[in-house]
Amino acid sequence: MSKPKVLISDKMDPNAARIFEERGCDVDVITGETPEELATRIGEYDGLAIRSSTKVTPAILDAATNLKVIGRAGIGVDNVDIPYASSKGVVVMNTPFGNSITTAEHAIAMIMALARQIPEANARTQAGEWPKSAFMGVEVTGKTLGLIGAGNIGSIVASRALGLKMKVVAYDPFLTEERAIELGVEKVDLDTLLSRADFVSLHTPLTDQTRNILSRERLENAKPGIRIVNCARGGLIDEAALKDLLESGQVAAAALDVFEQEPPASDHPLFSAPNFICTPHLGASTTEAQVNVALQVAEQMADYLVNGGVTNALNMPSLSAEEAPKLKPYMGLAEKLGSLVGQLAHGNLEKISIEREGHAAELNGKPITGAVLAGLMKCYSDTVNMVNAPYLAKERGMEVREVRNSHEGVYHTLVRVTVDTSQGPRSVAGTLFGNSAPRLVEIFGIGIEADLDGHMLYIVNEDAPGFIGRIGSLLGENGINIGNFNLGRRDAGGEAILLLSVDQPISADVIKQACALEGVKVVKALEF
Structure with missing residues (x-):
């Protein structure tokens, strides 16, 4: 390999x-x-x-x-x-x-630089001046720092700011009260933060919801004399509004490590604004x-x-290298079940439910769901995998539901896949034999045990004497060897299901011959 x-x-x-x-x-x-x-x-x-x-x-x-x-x-x-x-x-x-501490330290450095006007004081001193009276700074001790975003980097900034004896308030939709207490910060809404903060530091990704989160209106209504630091992403601040409010004094000072367009033009309006500091996206720029x-x-x-381990993926559930071997047989089972229901269910599938029972319920369910969708979506794409299957399902308006049942039923572990069709719900279920071998155990409410592998023939027929002989003879006459023979039925004389494993693909002509047999309702060739 x-x-x-x-x-x-x-x-x-x-x-x-x-x-x-x-x-x-x-x-x-x-x-x-x-x-x-x-x-x-x-x-x-x-x-x-x-x-x-x-x-x-x-x-x-x-x-x-x-x-x-x-x-x-x-x-x-x-x-x-x-x-x-x-x-x-x-x-x-x-x-x-990897760069959380470095970026957090840069934000703290920017706060200190704003408080004491260090860059401008340095430039004028080195230019031969001694402008001591021109620079009256402020202490950070006792001041309120407002964090917009209290995730990984924001929480480190909070810790450092508390060490500087600052008070910290935080706005973050995902911040729980318990986590806020653990961090030693006060959770507030954004308007409250801006009305109370002496310094603001942004630590949030750029999304449609956060773009221009510091808009002109919000900055105009913020606490007069606020000082702003952005070491996160360009586009979080209305840069034109920031220039105007720096000139008016509503914003006392600002420090940006990031810009909406990078690198910014040499005549960027903020470069002429008073009390403005900038660095060229240095947040992560330390050797460490x-x-x-x-x-x-x-x-x-x-x-x-x-x-097969997945860590810090942005478009796929995490799956540790330790989890991967345990989940691999379940993912194999899930993909086969998804493929089976995709090949058998007719029409536009709008809803799918993936249920895990027993031992399967104790595992990371996202990879199992991804594997089911990968099997199912093979009906729509020949390049589908666990990454793009959820994307394709969402693109087609499919609603995906996950159900976890910790109780153990007839089987110690079970995965069930149910889709809504024009004929009503259609469900298939499977388990693992020996915790490794995928096995189908139920199809559309009928108990049947079968390996899903290779070329298969699926038949729904009336349970009647002589049918197995007739289908065996038909396949034999067409030179098709049967590998495995799997049967299931609702009750004697009722509807029965036959799953045959064969050694070669089934042609359309053989399907047509099988459909003509007495008592046959459905015939379909399957591939796994």
Whole structure:
């Protein structure tokens, strides 16, 4: 089996390449290529490790015919078209924790620089002035810091600010009261934060909901003399409004490490604004952080390519390298059940329910759901996998429901897949024999045990004497060898199901002959 092949297309710590090699990958380090050069090369790689320079566009992804994972050494993934990557079945990972301390420390440094006007004082002193009376700063002790975003980086900033004897209030829709108490901060709404904060520091991603979260209106209604720091993402602040309010004094000072457009134009309006400090996106720029994110992205990508572990993925549920071996047989079962129901159910499938029972209920359910959808969506796409299957299901308006039942029924572990069809709900269920071998145990309410593998023939017929002989004779006459014979029925003389495993594909002509047999209701060829 050949090793996964990885391309490192941006400059990063050389130890990243060593980690890829130690963990079973072949790696090439080729940086500084044009998009056209990268598009020509990328088709031979399973993994792409990047920083901020490489732009992973639809054109690149279209050319990346073997690509399975993109790893961003850092937190921001603005340079990756994640929806398109998802539609192509490519996992996108980042390293959100490798530069957390570095970015938090930069925010604290910006706060101190604003409080004491250090950059301007330095520039004028080095220019030969001694402008002692021109700079009257403020203490941070006892001041209120407002955090917009109290996640990983925001929580570190809170800790450092509390160490400086500041009071901290935080706005974050995902911050619980318990977590706020643990951090030592007060949870407030955004308007309250802006009315009380002496300093504001932003630590939130850029989304449709957070774009211009500090709008002109909000800044105009903020506490007069507020000081603002943004070491998160450009676009969170209305930059034109910030310039005007710095000039009016409503905003006393501002420090930006990020801009809406980077690099900003040399005549950016904020560059002429009073009490304005900026740095060229240095939040993650320390030796320690650059080493950390490079090593982390290599470890994460290698774990995925070699062991199936998924860490810090932005478009797929996390799956640790330890979980992967335990979940692998369940994911195999789930994909087969999804494929079965997809091949048998007719019409537009609008709703699907995935139920886990017994031991299966104790496991990470997201990968199991992804595997079911991957099997099901093969009816719609021949390039579907666990990454793009949820995307394809959502694109088709499919409602996905997950149910977890911890009780153990007839089987110690069970996965059931139910879809709503024009004929009503249709359900299939399976278990694992010996905790490893996937086995179908129920189909449309009829108990039947079967391996789902290879070429199969599915028949619904009236339970009557002689039918098995007739179908056996028909297949024999057509030179089709039967591997396994699996039967189930609702009751004697009622509806019965026959699942046959055969050694070659079933032709349309054989299907037609089978449909003509007495008592046959449905005949369908299946492939697994």
